[in-house]
Every structure is written in structure tokens, then in C-alpha cells.
Amino acid sequence: MFDQKGQIRIFEAFLAVAVIFGALLISATFPSQPDLSKQKSLASLGTQALMKFGINGTLGNLILQENWTVIKTSLDILLPIGVSFNLTVYDENLQAINNQAIQNTNLLGRETVSVQYVCATQNSNVQFFIIRLQLAWTR
Amino acid sequence: MRQKHRRNSGQILLIAAFIMASLLLSAQLYVFEVGKITVETDSNALNDFVLGLRLGSRHVVIGSLANISNGGQSNTLTSNLQQWSSIVGQQYLLGKSILNYTLNDTAPYSSGIWVDWGTSGTGVSSAYANFAYRLSDKEVVANQSYFVNVTTTVLIESRYKILSLLEKQVNVTINVLNEAQPALAKQITVYYRFLDSWLVPDETNSYSLSDYGNGTYIASFVTSVSLSDVEVSVHVVDQRDIFTQANVTSTQI
Numbered sequence: 001m002f003d004q005k006g007q008i009r010i011f012e013a014f015l016a017v018a019v020i021f022g023a024l025l026i027s028a029t030f031p032s033q034p035d036l037s038k039q040k041s042l043a044s045l046g047t048q049a050l051m052k053f054g055i056n057g058t059l060g061n062l063i064l065q066e067n068w069t070v071i072k073t074s075l076d077i078l079l080p081i082g083v084s085f086n087l088t089v090y091d092e093n094l095q096a097i098n099n100q101a102i103q104n105t106n107l108l109g110r111e112t113v114s115v116q117y118v119c120a121t122q123n124s125n126v127q128f129f130i131i132r133l134q135l136a137w138t139r
Numbered sequence: 140m141r142q143k144h145r146r147n148s149g150q151i152l153l154i155a156a157f158i159m160a161s162l163l164l165s166a167q168l169y170v171f172e173v174g175k176i177t178v179e180t181d182s183n184a185l186n187d188f189v190l191g192l193r194l195g196s197r198h199v200v201i202g203s204l205a206n207i208s209n210g211g212q213s214n215t216l217t218s219n220l221q222q223w224s225s226i227v228g229q230q231y232l233l234g235k236s237i238l239n240y241t242l243n244d245t246a247p248y249s250s251g252i253w254v255d256w257g258t259s260g261t262g263v264s265s266a267y268a269n270f271a272y273r274l275s276d277k278e279v280v281a282n283q284s285y286f287v288n289v290t291t292t293v294l295i296e297s298r299y300k301i302l303s304l305l306e307k308q309v310n311v312t313i314n315v316l317n318e319a320q321p322a323l324a325k326q327i328t329v330y331y332r333f334l335d336s337w338l339v340p341d342e343t344n345s346y347s348l349s350d351y352g353n354g355t356y357i358a359s360f361v362t363s364v365s366l367s368d369v370e371v372s373v374h375v376v377d378q379r380d381i382f383t384q385a386n387v388t389s390t391q392i
Contacts, residue, residue: 010155013155013159014155017159043187044187047187047188047190047191051187051190051191054194055194057201118191118192118227119195120195120198120199122198122201122202124206124209124211124380125202125206126198126199126202126203126206126219128226130226130230
């Protein structure tokens with residue numbers, strides 16, 4: 001009798017643990033919190049794209065020329081497929097200077113990550129810009 | 140017999156407790172590992188930011204040297220770096236972000252600038268600055284030190300051969316270097332001395348400039364300089380708009 005009772009208790013204990021872990025596993029799949037590592041990697045992608053773009057002063061020169069279309073096209077190439085972006089260029093006084101939107105799709109309603117990048121132009125009259133790049137996965 | 144059964148069931152209970160404990164510990168370990176990944180990604184974000192700073196600092200030094208070498212004021216580097224440092228300091232609102240710089244004053248540099256456009260066939264325009272970046276908030280303190288050295292060097296060699304009593308053909312080999320590596324020039328202007336003035340050879344001098352695509356250029360022209368030596372000066376603007384000139388006296392082949 002004692003043996004059977006003990007076995008049943010052990011079985012019950014295991015069952016309880018299984019139920020708890022099952023609940024934990026199920027709750028982990030709920031999108032209750034943003035996936036931080038995914039968001040961080042997106043931020044890293046954005047920073048690296050901006051650095052590649054600015055490595056020879058190209059980004060700074062395009063900002064000086066106010067060539068927003070080429071900036072948008074270049075970011076389209078530099079960022080992986082499936083990433084939406086919206087870029088805003090500010091001067092030293094934090095006034096936005098791009099008079100047209102630099103974005104591939106609308107980010108409204110999406111979970112975005114923001115990257116800030118300080119850009120110095122590489123010409124004889126050095127100017128400074130602050131670039132804010134908002135990114136989101138499209139799927 | 141009954142006592143033996145009791146002992147066995149106790150052992151099984153203990154084993155079950157160990158299994159449960161190991162399950163709980165493994166779950167805890169998993170949570171710890173996930174936390175470590177987040178810390179690593181934070182560190183990557185900081186590294187990305189510092190890489191961006193280094194790139195920006197380099198642009199500021201290049202732009203300042205381009206300005207100074209083209210006749211700008213010698214304090215351009217200082218004022219640009221002050222502005223850069225101030226902007227970087229305003230970028231982090233949750234803590235302190237401080238970028239300090241020091242200009243190299245070790246000879247041949249003075250206030251971070253070295254310009255030597257001598258007559259030995261070598262011309263140098265260079266800028267050198269050291270940076271120390273410190274980011275601190277409640278959770279993290281990061282220190283990064285780096286330097287930026289931007290140098291454009293022009294090396295020239297010139298030789299001439301006598302074509303006739305009044306004509307000499309001058310060949311000038313020009314090598315352009317950025318940070319001691321071959322680099323392309325944006326603009327090259329060759330001058331030669333005729334009496335008291337410097338002239339630019341043109342079509343009337345059968346002037347030609349060959350670009351070998353690897354930072355080496357050969358200029359060739361015919362002059363009627365009657366003196367035994369031909370003085371040549373080469374002015375180069377590299378792809379970064381940094382101006383450098385080198386002067387040399389041609390020797391006969």
C-alpha cells in the first residue's frame with residue numbers, strides 16, 4: 001500500500017512539474033515583450049549601414065547636396081530586405097533639414113528601434129549633422 | 140519487509156527531488172544565459188557607437204587638413220574638434236558622454252599639423268590627433284582611446300634629356316600616397332621654372348600626363364629652359380581634397 005501511494009505521489013509531483021513547465025513554455029511564446037535581441041540586432045544593422053554609407057564621406061556630401069532621393073536609394077541597398085526605415089537629418093541645433101520623407105514604407109503601428117548617428121562631413125568646410133534612423137521589421 | 144519498502148520509497152522521493160532541482164536549476168541557467176546575450180548586444184551597440192565616433196573624428200581631421208592645406212587658418216583643426224567634441228557630448232542624455240582630444244605636438248607636428256613642401260622631391264601634409272572617449276551612466280562605464288593620423292605624401296623624381304640646343308624633354312614621376320599607401324589624385328598640376336616665374340606646361344610644350352591607376356603618374360613636357368637645371372614643382376590635390384606640393388631640380392639623364 002505504501003509503495004503504491006509513494007508512486008502515485010511521485011507521479012503527481014512529476015505531473016505538477018510538467019504542468020508548470022508547460023505553462024511556462026506556452027507563456028514564453030506570447031509576444032508580451034519585444035524580442036530585445038532581435039531589436040538590438042536591427043539597431044546594429046542600422047548603425048553599420050550608416051557607417052558603411054559614411055565611410056568615405058559620401059553620406060555627408062549627399063546631405064550637403066540635399067540629395068534625399070539618393071540617400072533613400074542607398075539605404076534601400078545597404079539594409080537587408082524586410083527592414084523598413086525612416087531617416088531624419090538634423091542640423092547642430094536639432095532642426096530637421098530634410099524637406100521630404102526619407103523612408104521606404106510607413107512605420108506607423110510597427111515596433112521600431114531608433115539609431116542615432118553623428119555625421120561630420122569630410123570636406124574643407126566641416127559641418128555636423130545628427131541622423132536619426134528608425135527601423136522596423138516588415139514581417 | 141514493511142521497513143525495507145519504506146526505505147526504497149524514500150530513495151525514490153530523493154531522486155525525484157534531485158530531478159526537480161536539476162530542472163529548476165537548468166531553467167535558471169537558461170534565464171542567466173539569455174541575460175548574458177542581452178548584455179553582449181548592449182556591448183555591441185556601444186562598440187558600434189564608438190566606431191561611428193572614430194569615423195566622424197577621422198572626417199573632421201581630414202576636412203580640417205583639407206582646409207589648412209588649401210590656405211585655411213591653422214586653428215581650423217582645433218575649432219572643428221572643439222565643435223565635434225561638444226556635439227558628441229550632447230548625444231547621450233542618460234549619462235555623461237565626453238570626447239577629449241589632444242593635438243600631437245611632437246616634432247615634426249605642431250598643434251597637430253605637419254606641412255612640409257620642401258625642395259627634396261617630397262611633400263607632406265599631415266594631421267595627427269589623439270582622442271579619449273568616456274561614456275558613463277548608472278549601469279556602464281566605457282573608456283575608449285584612439286588616434287587619427289591623416290597624411291598625404293607626394294614623392295617626385297624628375298629627369299631631363301637634351302633634345303637640341305634650345306630644347307629639353309622633362310619627365311616627372313609622381314607618386315601619391317595616403318597614409319603611406321598608394322592613392323589616386325583628384326588633380327595634378329605641374330610647374331617648371333622659367334627665369335623668375337613658374338609656368339604650367341601645355342600643348343605647346345607637348346605636355347602629357349600618364350595615369351598608371353596605382354597612384355603613380357608620369358608627366359612629360361618639352362621646355363626651352365637654357366639653364367643646366369630645370370626646377371619642377373608638382374601640386375597635388377588628393378581624393379580627400381588635401382593639397383600637397385613637392386619641388387625638385389631635374390637631373391640630366
